[in-house]
Amino acid sequence: MGAGEKNVVPALEARDLTLSWDGEHIVVQGVSVDVAPGEVCCLVGRSGCGKTTILHALAGLTTPVSGRVLLHGEDVTGRPGRVSYMLQKDLLLPSRRIIDNVCLPLVLAGMKKTDARAKAAPLFERFGLAGCERKWPSELSGGMRQRAAFLRTYLMGADVTLLDEPFSALDALTRTDVRRWFVGVAAELGLSALVITHDVDEAVSMASRIYVLAGAPAAGEPSHVAGIVPVERVNSEHFELTDEYLAAKREVMALLG
C-alpha cells in the first residue's frame, strides 16, 4: 500500500451503524462516522440520543444490529481492546496509586509491573502529573484525576481514542484548561480522537469536524446524523471570538433543532 493511499484510509470508520439497546428497540439508525489520522472530531447531540451507545459500539463493547466498524481499514466490529476509550468519570481505581492506575492497561496486557512503571514514569511531566506518581487518586483534584485518566488512556497504546464527555465532571475554569491542554497533547502525539459532548462550544473549540446527531430514541424515533459541520480554524489564539467560530456554532445549533 502506498503512502498516499494510506492517508485516504480513515483511522476509524463506522459504516452504516444500526444499534439497539435490547435487540428490538432501535436507538441509532444508519450512522456513518469517520475520523482521519491525527484528526479530532466531535459527536454532538442531545441527552439520550444514543451518543454513548455509538461509542460503546465503536469500542467493541457491543455488537451492532447492522453495520461495521473499521480501524485503519480492518474490521473490528464487536471486538474490544482495539481503540482507547475514556469515559466521563475518571474511573481511577481508589485502591491503586496513580502510577499503578495509569499503568493498568500495560499490566493487564501482561507487562511486568516494574517495566510498566518505567514506561509510564517519564510521561508524568508531559501530562502535568509530575510528583503525583505515589499519590492515591483521592489526593488529586478533579482536573488532575482527569489528566491521570487520560494518561492511562494514552498508555492503552491505540492511536485512536474515544472520549465520552471527558471534561463534563470538571468545573468551568478547570474544564477550559484541561480541554486546551488535551487539544495540545492530542496534536503533539498525533492522536485521532472522537469526542462526545453535548456542549456545542466545546465541540466547536476542539474539533475539525462536528457530527450532529438528531433523534429521540425514547419516543421511537431512532437517531441519525443530521449533518456534518466542518470547522475552519483561523486564529487559534482567540478562535472563540471569530466569525468562523460563530458560524460553525450557529450551524450546529440549527442542526440540533
Added chain:
Amino acid sequence: MASRPEPARARRVLTPLLTVAALLALWQAVVGVGIVPNFLLPTPVQVVQSLVEDAPLLASHCVTTLAEAAAGLAAGVALGFVFAVLMDRFEGFYLAFEPLMTISQTIPTVAIAPLLVLWLGYGALPKVVLVIISTFFPITVSLASGFRSVDPDVIDLMRTMNASRWQIFWYAKLPAATEQFFSGLKISATYAIVGAVIAEWLGGNVGLGVYMTRVRKSFSYDRMFASIIVISALSLALMKLVELAQRTCMPWKRAERNSNER
C-alpha cells in the same frame, strides 16, 4: 445554628470512662447497702477478686474457646468467600442460594447447637461447625454485595483494555469489596466467640462456656460475671484486630479520610 465543635480528645475518652465508673459505684452501693441481696448479685469488687483468683483457670479455658472461634472463623471466611465468588460469577447460583441463606440466618444458633452436639459429639467439632454457621453468612453477604458495588463503567473500561474475567475480579471487584468485607468480618468475629461459648454450654470438657456452666451450677455468680467480662474482652480484642488488619490492607482509606477533612 453553629455546628457543635468536635469534643477534645481528652473529653472523648474521659466522658465514657467516668460514666462506667459511676455505674460501677452505683452497682457496688446497691448491693453494699442490701437493696439487692448479695447472693443474687455479686459486687464489682467481688467480680474482680474472682477474676484475679481464677485467672490461670480462665486463661486455659480461654485458649480452647479462642482456638475454636479462630478455626471456625477462618473456615467460615473461606467458605463465605467461595460462596460469594460463585454467587458473583453465576447468576443461577445467586438466585438459588440467596433466599436460602437469608432463611438460614433466621434459625437461632441456640436452637441448632444441641443438634450439633448430638450429631458430632462433645469434642471441638460441633463448636467449630457452629462458629462456621454463624460467621459464614455475614461474610458471604458483605462480600457478595461488595462485588456487586463495583461501578459497571469500570468493568466496561477494563473490557476495552482486554482485561480477563480474573483481572476484572482482581483489580476492580475485590478491592471494591474490601470495605464491606471488613464490616462483615467485624460482625463475624464477635459471632465467633459467642458461637463457640454457646456450643460449649451444651457439652464438653473445656472452654469458657463449660466454665460458665460449672460456676452457674455452683451458684458462683461472681465467677459467672468474671467469665462474661472475659468473653467481652475477647470479642473486643478480636474486633480491634480486624480493624488493625483493615487499616493495613486498605492504606488508601487513610488518604481518602485526610482529603475529606481538608
